[in-house]
Amino acid sequence: QVQLVESGGGLVQAGGSLRLSCAASGRNFSNFFMGWFRQAPGKEREFVATISWSGGRTYRADSVKGRFTISRDNAKNTVYLQMNLLKLEDTAVYYCAAGRGSPSWQASYNYWGQGTQVTVSS
Numbered sequence: 001q002v003q004l005v006e007s008g009g010g011l012v013q014a015g016g017s018l019r020l021s022c023a024a025s026g027r028n029f030s031n032f033f034m035g036w037f038r039q040a041p042g043k044e045r046e047f048v049a050t051i052s053w054s055g056g057r058t059y060r061a062d063s064v065k066g067r068f069t070i071s072r073d074n075a076k077n078t079v080y081l082q083m084n085l086l087k088l089e090d091t092a093v094y095y096c097a098a099g100r101g102s103p104s105w106q107a108s109y110n111y112w113g114q115g116t117q118v119t120v121s122s
Contacts, residue, residue, distance in 0.1 A: 037106060
């Protein structure tokens, strides 16, 4: 069974930091991109960041550049999202996904986790 499990979400004050983890299992992801997406209440799901298992190539949404960093540990089959200088508008459910094709296009991702809630307070 292919499984993506997110963890690390929670409540944090604006300006603070939080680190999300995504553990992937069930298949060989060597040729896949691993991505983070988020969805705030009443809004469409949006792309946050992505990284390739091999090579570590990354891409980030303009809204999080300079604040969020995506990384991976291939030995642990785990992808991370380090979030710094958090803003109120970062509040959302964050989803981990795996796919092939266009890294920033969510239609390219066919495996998804259940999501983890991130709430930023003032």
